[in-house]
Amino acid sequence: MTYTLIRSRRKTLAIYIKPDGSVEVRAPLKLAKSKIDEFITSKSAWIEKKQAQITPPSELRDLPLSQYAKGDFERVTLKIVKEWEQKLGVVTSFVGIRSMSSRWGSCTAKTRRIRLNSALEYCPRECLEYVIVHELAHLRESNHSARFWAIVENALPNYKTQKEKLKEYQWVLNIR
Ligand SMILES: [Zn+2]
Numbered sequence: 001m002t003y004t005l006i007r008s009r010r011k012t013l014a015i016y017i018k019p020d021g022s023v024e025v026r027a028p029l030k031l032a033k034s035k036i037d038e039f040i041t042s043k044s045a046w047i048e049k050k051q052a053q054i055t056p057p058s059e060l061r062d063l064p065l066s067q068y069a070k071g072d073f074e075r076v077t078l079k080i081v082k083e084w085e086q087k088l089g090v091v092t093s094f095v096g097i098r099s100m101s102s103r104w105g106s107c108t109a110k111t112r113r114i115r116l117n118s119a120l121e122y123c124p125r126e127c128l129e130y131v132i133v134h135e136l137a138h139l140r141e142s143n144h145s146a147r148f149w150a151i152v153e154n155a156l157p158n159y160k161t162q163k164e165k166l167k168e169y170q171w172v173l174n175i176r
Contacts, residue, residue: 008028
């Protein structure tokens, strides 16, 4: 098992499973490497269990890395934005596609700017479309009021399924 070793003036040995699943071992300055390896081996079942908890569910592990040919994601995204701007009767001033660690999209209604997470490249197109409609709908209704959700539902009658589906891809945010 591979791990990163960090030695310090501590008295005990500790194993940390980091959010990306890698293993970090913190050890006292003079503890022999063989002792550390022995300890890791004795804890390997526990380490694997912890890693399994933070890695994607098995049915998602074999996903192709991207759902798009190179450069296509941005083009397709901007095209969907254009289509929905027309259907919803809104206009954006800026569409940013970038990596974000905790959200799929954001909208600043005042300046009419929307941002979309570049990790959507790894999600099904229906999820991408949901996020785009969600953010564009904020140009008409800035909070998550009943009126807001009515706009979304009117645009995408299936939005609840699309929204649920997106949750299955939450792990994508962690691996980037
Ligand atoms: Zn929102």
